[in-house]
Amino acid sequence: MDSVLGCIVGGAIGDAAASAFEGVDSLDRSDWMDREWQITDDTQLTLATCEAAALEPALIAESLLRWFRARRIRRMGSSTLKALRDLDAGAHWALAGRQGDQAAGNGAAMRIAPLAFCADPATSPGRQLIRDVCRITHHNEEAYVGALAVVLAVRSPLSLADLAGRLPDSVVRDRLLSLDSQSIVEAALQTGTSGFVGDSVPLAIFASQQVARIGFTEMLGQIISLGGDTDTIASMAGQIAGASLGLSGLPGDLVERVPDREMILGVARSFANGLAQRSVIG
Secondary structure, X not given: OHHHHHHHHHHHHHHHHHHHHOOOOOOOOOOOXXXXXXXXXXXXXXXXXXXXXXXOHHHHHHHHXXXXXXXXXXXXXXXXXXXXXXXXXXXXXXXXXXXXXXXXXXXXXXXXXXXXXXXXXXXXXHHHHHHHHHHOOEEOHHHHHHHHHHHHHHHOOOOHHHHHOOOOOOHHHHHHHHOOOOOHHHHHHHHOOOOEHHHHHHHHHHHHOOHXXXXXXHHHHHHHOOOOOHHHHHHHHHXXXXXXXOHHHOOHHHHHHOOOHHHHHHXXXXXXXXXXXXXXEO
C-alpha cells in the first residue's frame, strides 16, 4: 500500500509542481513552490488507468475514454488526443493509437506506472500486456520501450546499465547506457528535455536515482530548472522515486500541496486494495 500510494502521489507532486514550467527555458526555479500547482494529463491518465475494472487493454481504454468524455483530462498531447477521439468515435483500442515517428512521445510511459505492480516485465505475457496498453495511444516501438523502462524502474531499483540490459535495442536503451553525469542538469545536456520518450524517460530515471543523495524536493527543483517537458519528466521521476520511498517517505509539505489530494489518494488506495484480488500477469 505504501509503495503504491508513494508512486501515484509522488507522480502527482512532480506533475503539479512542474506544470507551470512546461516549455519555460529558465534556470530560475526560486519561486516554484509559490506557483499555482495543477495536475495535468500525466496524473489524470495514470488515475484513469488505476480506475480500470481490470488491467486489460480494452478495459483501460474504456476508463481512459470515460475520463475523456467527462472532460477530466487537461493538456493532452496530440497522440493521446487523437487516440481518445478515435476511441470516442468507435475505433477498436488496438487501432486507435498513433503510428510512426510522431508517436514516440511520452503519453504511454507517463501513465504506465500502475502496471509495475501487477505485470512482470521479465515474462512474455507481462511484456505483451505493457505493449498492448501502450498501443491504446502510442503504436510505436520507442514509446513501448520507454514505458517498459518506467515499469522496470518502478518495480525495483536498478543501475542504469542493468536496466538498459533488460530493454530492446532503442534510443531509450542507448541513452541510459551513455549517461555518466554527476547531476540532473548535466544529464539533461546529454539526453535533452523534449517530449520525445528517448529524452524524457532516461532523464526521469536518472533523476529518480539522485533522491537518496539530494532528496525528493531538490530533485524536483532541478528538473523544473531545465525547461522542456518538465511536468512529464517530473511526474515520471516522482512515480519511480515515490514507489521506492513510499507515501510515508515523501515530504509532507509537498504532499499537502497536491491539488485534489484526497481524490488521488482515494483512487490509489482502491487500486492498491484491488491488487490483492489480481494475479500478476506473467
